[in-house]
Amino acid sequence: MTLQSSGQETINLQGNHACALGAVAAGCRFYAGYPITPSSEVAERLAKELPKVGGVFLQMEDEIASIAATLGASMGGVKAMTATSGPGFSLKQENLGYGMGAEIPCVVVNVMRGGPSTGMPTRPAQGDLMQARWGTHGDHPVIALTPGSVEEIYQQTARAFALSEKLRIPVIVLFDESLGHLVETVALPDVTDYEKTVRKWATGKPEDYKPYKADKDGVPPMARPGDGYRVHTTGLTVDESGWPTQKSAEVEPVMKRLLGKVALNNDLVESFEDMDCEDAEVVVVALGVVGRAARKAVRELRASGVKAGLFRPITLWPFPTKSFRKLTKKAKHFVVAEMNAGQLILEIGAAKTGRQSVTGLNRFDGVPISPSQIKQSVKEVLGHE
Amino acid sequence: MMKNLEMRFSGAGGQGLQLCAKIFSRALTGEGYHVSMSQSYEPTSRGGLSRADIVASDGTPDYPLTTDLNTVLILDQAAADASEGIIRDDALVIVDPRRTKNPPKGKFKVIELPLSETAISLGSERVTNVVATGVIAELSDDIELEIVERALRQSSPKKFLDMNMDALQAGVDLARGVKSA
Amino acid sequence: MNKQVAISAENNEAGNSEIRDFEIRDYLRLDMFPHFMCPGCGHGIALRALLWAIHSQGIEKDKLAIVSGIGCSGRVGSYIDANTYHTTHGRPLAFATGLKMARPDLHVVVITGDGDCLAIGGNHLIHAARRNLDITCLMLNNEIYGMTGGQVSPTTPHDRFTTTTPAGNKEPVFDASRLAEAAGAGFVGREITIHLPRLRDLIAEGLAYNGFSFIEVMSDCTEVNGRKNDLGSSPEMVLGQTRTMRPSEYDNNVVDHPFRPNTMNTGVFVRSDRPEYGATYRNMVDEIQALQQKGQK
Numbered sequence: 124m125t126l127q128s129s130g131q132e133t134i135n136l137q138g139n140h141a142c143a144l145g146a147v148a149a150g151c152r153f154y155a156g157y158p159i160t161p162s163s164e165v166a167e168r169l170a171k172e173l174p175k176v177g178g179v180f181l182q183m184e185d186e187i188a189s190i191a192a193t194l195g196a197s198m199g200g201v202k203a204m205t206a207t208s209g210p211g212f213s214l215k216q217e218n219l220g221y222g223m224g225a226e227i228p229c230v231v232v233n234v235m236r237g238g239p240s241t242g243m244p245t246r247p248a249q250g251d252l253m254q255a256r257w258g259t260h261g262d263h264p265v266i267a268l269t270p271g272s273v274e275e276i277y278q279q280t281a282r283a284f285a286l287s288e289k290l291r292i293p294v295i296v297l298f299d300e301s302l303g304h305l306v307e308t309v310a311l312p313d314v315t316d317y318e319k320t321v322r323k324w325a326t327g328k329p330e331d332y333k334p335y336k337a338d339k340d341g342v343p344p345m346a347r348p349g350d351g352y353r354v355h356t357t358g359l360t361v362d363e364s365g366w367p368t369q370k371s372a373e374v375e376p377v378m379k380r381l382l383g384k385v386a387l388n389n390d391l392v393e394s395f396e397d398m399d400c401e402d403a404e405v406v407v408v409a410l411g412v413v414g415r416a417a418r419k420a421v422r423e424l425r426a427s428g429v430k431a432g433l434f435r436p437i438t439l440w441p442f443p444t445k446s447f448r449k450l451t452k453k454a455k456h457f458v459v460a461e462m463n464a465g466q467l468i469l470e471i472g473a474a475k476t477g478r479q480s481v482t483g484l485n486r487f488d489g490v491p492i493s494p495s496q497i498k499q500s501v502k503e504v505l506g507h508e
Numbered sequence: 509m510m511k512n513l514e515m516r517f518s519g520a521g522g523q524g525l526q527l528c529a530k531i532f533s534r535a536l537t538g539e540g541y542h543v544s545m546s547q548s549y550e551p552t553s554r555g556g557l558s559r560a561d562i563v564a565s566d567g568t569p570d571y572p573l574t575t576d577l578n579t580v581l582i583l584d585q586a587a588a589d590a591s592e593g594i595i596r597d598d599a600l601v602i603v604d605p606r607r608t609k610n611p612p613k614g615k616f617k618v619i620e621l622p623l624s625e626t627a628i629s630l631g632s633e634r635v636t637n638v639v640a641t642g643v644i645a646e647l648s649d650d651i652e653l654e655i656v657e658r659a660l661r662q663s664s665p666k667k668f669l670d671m672n673m674d675a676l677q678a679g680v681d682l683a684r685g686v687k688s689a
Numbered sequence: 690m691n692k693q694v695a696i697s698a699e700n701n702e703a704g705n706s707e708i709r710d711f712e713i714r715d716y717l718r719l720d721m722f723p724h725f726m727c728p729g730c731g732h733g734i735a736l737r738a739l740l741w742a743i744h745s746q747g748i749e750k751d752k753l754a755i756v757s758g759i760g761c762s763g764r765v766g767s768y769i770d771a772n773t774y775h776t777t778h779g780r781p782l783a784f785a786t787g788l789k790m791a792r793p794d795l796h797v798v799v800i801t802g803d804g805d806c807l808a809i810g811g812n813h814l815i816h817a818a819r820r821n822l823d824i825t826c827l828m829l830n831n832e833i834y835g836m837t838g839g840q841v842s843p844t845t846p847h848d849r850f851t852t853t854t855p856a857g858n859k860e861p862v863f864d865a866s867r868l869a870e871a872a873g874a875g876f877v878g879r880e881i882t883i884h885l886p887r888l889r890d891l892i893a894e895g896l897a898y899n900g901f902s903f904i905e906v907m908s909d910c911t912e913v914n915g916r917k918n919d920l921g922s923s924p925e926m927v928l929g930q931t932r933t934m935r936p937s938e939y940d941n942n943v944v945d946h947p948f949r950p951n952t953m954n955t956g957v958f959v960r961s962d963r964p965e966y967g968a969t970y971r972n973m974v975d976e977i978q979a980l981q982q983k984g985q986k
Contacts, residue, residue: 135537135545153791160551174977179790179970184816188783191776191813195756195787198774199795203787221777244551272568305572306545308537348772348788348795351751355718355767357775366721367767412573419570494571 131310138303139164141273142232142296143172144311145280146204150318151230152178153203155192157185157211160244161300162234165206186214190231194222197229198356200347202284202321206232208300209251210241212258219293220259221358224381226291226335226343228322230283233295234303237489246489247299249411249462253469255295256440262378264385266392267295267440269410273307279437281314288322290388291342297439299462301412301491325352334365335377341384385441393446394437399425400450403432405501408471409460410436413492417460420497431501439467444474451475456504460484460492480504512566513541513650514574517640518559518590519583519607521550524637527663528581529560531641534659535651536564544572557586579648581640582608583623602643604636619647619686626678635675642679647687653680716740716750718770725764727835729915729923731908732765734882735829738906739798740769741885742892754795756785758810760836761910762802762829779810782817785824793967796896799826804834807843807863814903818872821900822966827892828865828903831910839913850917866905870959875900877959881907881930884955891957900965907934907953 136144142165146154154173156166166182173180179196183189189205196203207215212233222229237243238250251258255267266286270279276298283294323344325332334354337343346352359367360374368374385392396414398421400406409417414435424431434450436443451457457479459468468483475481484500486492513536517528526547533543541564550556561574577594580601585608595601597615604623605611611618621643627636638660645656657676664672717740726733743753753771757763759778766773772795776784781799789797806814806828817824833851834840841851841858844865848857870877876898880888888906895902909915909926920926936956 133537135533135543153787155787174974175981177974177978181786181790183783183786184812187780188786188813188816191780191783192787192790194776195774195784195789196791197787198784199788199791201791203791218777218780245549272572274568301546301573304547306533306543307568307572308542308544346772348754348792349751353750353771353773355773355775357767358777359775415571416573422570491573493573493575495575 133308133310135306136273136277136309137164137306138273138276138298139234140168141277141309142206142280142303143168145277145314146230146284147172147176147178148277148311148314148318149202149281149284150321151202151204151284152176153193153196153201154179154205155181155183155189155196155203156205156207157183157189159186159208159211161236161303162206162208162232164303165232165234186211187218190215190218190222193229193231194218194227197227198348202228202288204230204232204284206234208234208236208244209238212251212254216254216258217260220261220263222293223259223263223265224261224358224360225356226381227293228287228291229293230280230287231293231295232280233297235297235299237487243489245300247301247412247462247491248487248489249299249413249466250487251297252439252461252463252466255297262382264292264382265295265440266290266292266385266438267297268394269297269437269439271302271396271411271414271435271437273302273305274309274312275437276302277309278312278314281317285317285320286392288320289342289391290384291322291345292385295440297411299411305412325350329353333363335361336363337380337384341380341387389441392438392441393443395443395446396433396435396437397450398433400432400434401453402430403451403454404430405456405458405504406432406434406451406454407458407460407497407501408434408436408467409492409497410439410467413460413462416492416494417497419494420501423494424498424501429501429505429507442470442474447474448476451479454479457481458484458497458500458504460497460500462486462492511650512569513562513564513579514577515562515564515579515644516559516574516577516591517561517581517637518557518587519581520586521556521558522554523558523583524634525558525560525581525583528637528641529562531656531659531663532562532644532651534663535655536562538655538659539651541565542567542569544569546573557590559587559590579644581644582611583636583640585609588612600644600647602640602647604640621682621686623679623682626682627675630671630674630678632671635671638672638675639679639682642676643683645676646680646683711741711744713737713740716743716770717768721768724768726761727912729909729911729926730761731831731882731906731910731927732761732829734885735827735888735906735908736765736768738882738885738888739800739827739892741889742896745889745893746896748796748896752795754785754788754792754797755800756781756788756797757800758802758805760802760805760834761831762800762805765829766800779805779808780813781805782810782813782824782826786817786820786822789822789824790967790970793823793971797824798896799824801826801828803828803830803832803842803844803865807865807868811843814869815872818869818874818901818903820966821873821875821963823899823901825892825895825898825902826904828905829908830865830905831908831914833910833914835910835913839917849914851914864953866903866958869903873963874903874959875961875963875965876902876957878903878957879905879907879934879953879955881927881934881955882909883927883931894957898960900961900963907955
């Protein structure tokens, strides 16, 4: 069935533009960024869209200023976002950690390109998976989403806002250059629920309010400037009142709560695609555009009688370990296909419970992994060729 | 059931290959196809290999990038080897020999046409891409010329409209010459 | 209770009744005390001048946002009973830019230092000045990195000893006010802490100014800078400032080291009527939205 015969209105939309439109649809009203290939179209589209809805678009003086301004706007009570690529993502890490520690909702998009350093600005890569998890210093909670199509970029960017508001955490959206610049015919999904999701605001008497005293969901309500709470926000480790502390007895419970809040809300956070995993002998693990190559490969392998399956994380961090284990119980082999020298494979090695073999299929030459390469890899693992 | 189409428009940066892809995307979307359009280019705005690809399918494809091309346009030597191994045997491969001295070799048929020369005779080498669009629209069995023409009309800025329409027609004429030969 | 808090406004000269009514305790988070500042540090006086100026301008605490970075200056804001944001090193101006654009109803004041504002955050200073967004930036210039133990900063005077210039500072220094002026700040002024009422009035004018106001407060770091360079006790250091820093015009500066006069002037250097960026942006938004509505009809 074609999209049109389903009666939905379709448009041809670029991935980066879908990211911008998904943000606006989710209620994003502030963007600060710095030009960088291959993510600039996100900024360019928002420069056009945000004024129309009364929002703020700022091109800042550098990458660090962009995330600092984003955090500032969010503290003002506005859904805010910044977008960049690898070099800029590196520059943003310290302030990303500030957002994680001080629990400031926002969305940070990284359209990945070849690296290290300036690397290959117009070529795709998936080299920032581990940077998204561990890039900023110190222990910190993290949510990173990895959409695999233009439609999913729209949807997951919108969802990133909802998760970030709900859990008071910067949410990272990762996709590569090939998806950022891919134009696809899409019917934009309804994201009204994401738009309606806003952070819990502080209520009650200001003298009783403690800025880091969490509710049952592990998330403290936020005070908005102007509402009478007059709260202190800092990157220092704080107690429930928000005052800096270095006393171990005070630090431990606060850190435990901070580091545990994402897991506490796992039902909300976890997302993945699985195809034919249950009885698969070989499960291909891949994300983003490689996840789609894997989908094609698995479909063709199945058609030729090979028991292959696909596990594609959409929420990359935290990795959906429990579901992965449950779904791949019968697997004997894992093939981890990724456009880097081996990052996701480290997580699969840690997540698997049995004695399955784990084989990496890696490319870091600026070219996406093709379906035929994945098929080949699966066959090799099975000893068919 | 619609046939899956994979098209590639390749050459050097600045040759308007993205526009070719956009016109065909528009035309194919109008025909009910789900279109995936991807590109590859160098960090500079001019020169170097540049290509724009279309995967047109019935609904969202598993994989949105090209793996099995059935239409290939090559406007510059920079793109001659870029499609090695992914051109179908029955593909339509159109080459501008003026800038492509060594076209790719394979079981597929290579059609060499004076695309840029035709454009120059119309007054601007910059419409080579539109001449090529006319050639492909006329030679392809999968898409109607009038739909491409409409898409080009919609994509053209007013001041280039006449020039573009002339270039499209010139391309169609070139293709008809091939057909009758 | 700390002595600095106990000083009441009545002992100070005061021009009008509003200023006379000033009670610093109304603006402090007393549960944060005792504060971290060293005895003799000029930052406390700058804090008092700022709060007094806020009082004189009738700014509501709920609508007041104090944004600071890292260093001694970064901690000063924590004691203010307002919406306070202690951000990362060098970034308070960038953070404040986002906050002010998102919430134009807030009075946004940045408290920063010579290291925070001129070294790690130098890029943000020149661009905040260029943009001319309605933010008041108070740069507490103590000519050293105090919090980290006394390293050289972009304003450490020539030949001054610090832990990283054991043979004296040989690098040229910045004149922060001139830098802000050159970058386009709409309001620029400098004052020393001993002239508390003058400092208060300067800050008050900066707060009232609709645009980016840059106020350089010449603070003194007795504990680190003073000790290492035998500059004497705090009163001696502050009195020393009165000899080298006087109200005057730029033209009268005596410059024998790049960018930094060896006598520094004080007072208001720039009062311009450059358009404020926030209002300019919102006008643009209004126009775009009006065009859109027209198009829809």
